[in-house]
Amino acid sequence: MSVEFPDLSGAYTCSDDDAEALRMAKDCLALNITGMKEDGDTIPRPSDVKNVVVGENQSVVMVEL
Template sequence: MKDKYVYPALFSYDEDGISIEFPDLPGCFSCADTDEEALYMAEDVLGLWMVELEEDNEEIPVPTNLKDIEVGDNQKTVLVSVWMPTVRKAINNKSVKKTLTIPQWLDIMAREKDINFSYILQEGLKKELNLINE
């Protein structure tokens, strides 16, 4: 696993927006309305794509040199870089929804006290897993 990946992206300009593809990463696509948004979307999809490759232990392709990529009339090549520690951290900290059951009387009392159920569950799990000190 590397901390940083840099790949060439091909931005295709059409009347309805900008299509983004990575020649070295078949199936890795995105789209946008402006150049700024296209760069953001390219970084985002590249980071997610690389995490998938890493997690699946797939071979990481060698990036093609910009000079070796053929472009059409409405296309431009852009080097896109992604800092993976930030991407990995964001994915690991993603919230997931859990459904649980508690007695009705406990629900009533907790709501009367304005208890944040998610916070209490998180803190209780951290304590149970010895992730925090009392």
């Protein structure tokens, strides 16, 4: 299972099951946001879920830190 954050360039992770994917997604998001803050980068606002394009066998899942 692959996880990506469309608003964050290069923010990807993967896992073998749903529970681990969510845990890995939270870690990935936290590390990316922390790194962006430390570098003084602008943190983008999350896309509206209605505007996220998903392919076959994909879904949108909200990840909360």
